[in-house]
Amino acid sequence: MNDEVLKMTSVVKRFAHHEVLRDVSLTLHRHEVVCLIGASGSGKSTLLRCANLLETIDGGDIELFGQSLLDPRIDPDLVRRHMGTVFQSFNLFPHLSVLENIALGPVRALKRPFDDVRDEAMALLARIGLQDRAREFPDRLSGGQQQRVAIVRSLAMRPSLLLLDEVTSALDPTLVGEVLDLLTDLATSGTTMLIATHEMSFARDVAHQVAFLDNGVLVEQGPPDQVFERPRHDATRVFLERVR
Amino acid sequence: MSSDTDAPASDAPPQLFASRRRLIFKGRNGLVASLTSSAALVAVILLILFATAGGQSFRFYFFNPHFLWIALRGDPVKAVSSVLGGIVTNIWIFLLCEVLVLFFGLVIAWVRITTTPLLVPFRLLATVYADIFRGIPFVLVIYIVGYGIPQLSLGALSNESPAVYGCIALTLTYSAYVSEVYRAGLHSVPHGQILAARSLGLTQYATMRRVVLPQAVRTVIPPLLNDFISLQKDTALVSLIGVVETSRAAQIGQETYFNGSFLTMSALLFLAMTIPMTRFTDHLIDRDREKRLAGAQ
Numbered sequence: 161m162n163d164e165v166l167k168m169t170s171v172v173k174r175f176a177h178h179e180v181l182r183d184v185s186l187t188l189h190r191h192e193v194v195c196l197i198g199a200s201g202s203g204k205s206t207l208l209r210c211a212n213l214l215e216t217i218d219g220g221d222i223e224l225f226g227q228s229l230l231d232p233r234i235d236p237d238l239v240r241r242h243m244g245t246v247f248q249s250f251n252l253f254p255h256l257s258v259l260e261n262i263a264l265g266p267v268r269a270l271k272r273p274f275d276d277v278r279d280e281a282m283a284l285l286a287r288i289g290l291q292d293r294a295r296e297f298p299d300r301l302s303g304g305q306q307q308r309v310a311i312v313r314s315l316a317m318r319p320s321l322l323l324l325d326e327v328t329s330a331l332d333p334t335l336v337g338e339v340l341d342l343l344t345d346l347a348t349s350g351t352t353m354l355i356a357t358h359e360m361s362f363a364r365d366v367a368h369q370v371a372f373l374d375n376g377v378l379v380e381q382g383p384p385d386q387v388f389e390r391p392r393h394d395a396t397r398v399f400l401e402r403v404r
Numbered sequence: 405m406s407s408d409t410d411a412p413a414s415d416a417p418p419q420l421f422a423s424r425r426r427l428i429f430k431g432r433n434g435l436v437a438s439l440t441s442s443a444a445l446v447a448v449i450l451l452i453l454f455a456t457a458g459g460q461s462f463r464f465y466f467f468n469p470h471f472l473w474i475a476l477r478g479d480p481v482k483a484v485s486s487v488l489g490g491i492v493t494n495i496w497i498f499l500l501c502e503v504l505v506l507f508f509g510l511v512i513a514w515v516r517i518t519t520t521p522l523l524v525p526f527r528l529l530a531t532v533y534a535d536i537f538r539g540i541p542f543v544l545v546i547y548i549v550g551y552g553i554p555q556l557s558l559g560a561l562s563n564e565s566p567a568v569y570g571c572i573a574l575t576l577t578y579s580a581y582v583s584e585v586y587r588a589g590l591h592s593v594p595h596g597q598i599l600a601a602r603s604l605g606l607t608q609y610a611t612m613r614r615v616v617l618p619q620a621v622r623t624v625i626p627p628l629l630n631d632f633i634s635l636q637k638d639t640a641l642v643s644l645i646g647v648v649e650t651s652r653a654a655q656i657g658q659e660t661y662f663n664g665s666f667l668t669m670s671a672l673l674f675l676a677m678t679i680p681m682t683r684f685t686d687h688l689i690d691r692d693r694e695k696r697l698a699g700a701q
């Protein structure tokens with residue numbers, strides 16, 4: 161059985177003449193958690209944006225469930241409905257209540273009736289312990305609460321995978337834990353995730369695969385104990401020593 | 405030990421009292437001071453108006469009760485139209501143009517910022533349109549439309565009343581201004597909002613409709629209202645192509661009776677229309693600033 165969800169093959173991405181991704185190949189299997197590590201500016205965000213077609217690529221191929229996303233018949237809006245994306249800066253919609261934030265995608269993109277969606281959204285909020293904040297606006301919540309809402313907002317689309325871009329980097333250190341706990345919880349229940357992160361101990365504990373990106377090159381990839389304990393490349397070793 | 409500062413060497417407490425001169429303007433004394441100056445100002449104005457020859461003639465020319473009254477009701481015998489009747493024309497022109505401008509301004513702004521390939525030629529057109537109508541003096545636009553269209557033998561379009569041409573000219577010019585206001589508002593929404601909406605699989609249209617527009621409205625309303633205040637006043641310019649609205653009616657009255665009270669009445673009617681809008685706009689701007697200050701603490 162082929163359980164490849166997302167497969168990037170020799171992806172190249174340039175901004176003008178600056179090659180930001182060079183021949184990057186990465187596969188995400190069903191129920192797998194892959195952590196993407198690397199210095200800032202190494203291309204992690206770009207890679208995630210290429211995956212959900214917010215950027216066009218200049219070479220290689222990206223497949224979702226075996227279908228090439230470069231096919232001209234592909235509708236990017238349909239592709240993105242299968243990929244939940246969570247950003248460093250939450251990007252909750254400030255003019256909508258917490259509940260409406262979660263319901264917007266299912267109602268406006270999937271055209272599902274609001275009544276069904278509301279029940280599901282409330283269940284998601286209960287999962288993160290915020291069911292009694294449903295009617296409030298995002299700016300009433302703490303950063304950690306906002307980011308957890310942003311995560312369940314993407315879950316409400318019932319995506320096949322989640323793309324998470326440094327979702328704890330903008331948070332006060334005391335609030336990082338609650339978000340990582342939610343991600344750990346999702347990983348345990350089998351959510352497929354590609355996570356760009358600087359949280360090395362989280363990557364070590366939760367990831368099935370760790371991929372190290374250095375200046376647009378995917379230098380090393382493997383299970384966490386191998387990448388963290390016995391890195392094969394000098395670049396990886398140098399990076400890990402610096403972040404430790 | 406010697407020191408070159410002036411700090412008192414002893415334990416004497418520092419001098420903290422305000423000087424005599426400053427005390428005059430402090431506390432209850434401040435209230436007395438402001439009342440005194442207000443009374444003085446009013447007294448000077450009244451003195452000029454009632455005790456000087458210039459003041460008398462000013463009152464007679466601009467605030468003559470007899471002519472103010474004629475201005476209000478008009479004088480059919482001398483073919484002087486009512487300034488009050490005239491303002492009705494200004495009001496309906498304003499209301500009609502406001503609706504049209506809100507709509508066309510949004511369409512132009514929308515076309516200018518969307519990236520749909522289908523709309524590319526229209527985007528260019530909209531940009532050229534906005535540049536042209538923001539660049540030509542309105543007086544010229546109204547002459548071009550008001551005297552030009554009737555010459556073109558375009559069927560019904562060439563046989564409308566001057567008021568209709570006035571509306572067309574106002575709508576053309578103000579849609580260009582307002583499209584810029586909308587465009588600035590749409591650009592004020594952070595890009596992350598658009599990324600988040602598109603990532604949820606919302607189409608470009610749904611992103612605009614559900615995420616960008618509702619957030620842009622807040623930034624757009626004060627400048628929009630400012631443009632509408634100008635629009636209210638510029639309705640007077642349709643008189644240039646022969647519409648007898650309030651300012652033209654006032655001018656006719658002034659020429660007939662050689663008295664400026666007609667102009668005064670017309671100005672008062674304009675103020676009755678614009679001041680509520682000005683106050684409301686300032687109120688919204690202040691409230692928005694307070695909100696932002698509260699958020700930034």
Ligand SMILES: Nc1ncnc2c1ncn2[C@@H]1O[C@H](COP(=O)(O)OP(=O)(O)O)[C@@H](O)[C@H]1O
Nearest residue numbers: 175178180198199200201202203204205206207
């Ligand atoms: N829209 C863009 N235009 C030009 N250069 C960009 C753009 N986005 C990212 N880059 C460049 O691409 C490189 C990788 O950026 P990014 O993917 O954000 O890295 P990371 O997320 O790992 O910090 C950086 O050098 C950055 O300056």
Ligand SMILES: [Mg+2]
Nearest residue numbers: 204205325326
């Ligand atoms: Mg990044």
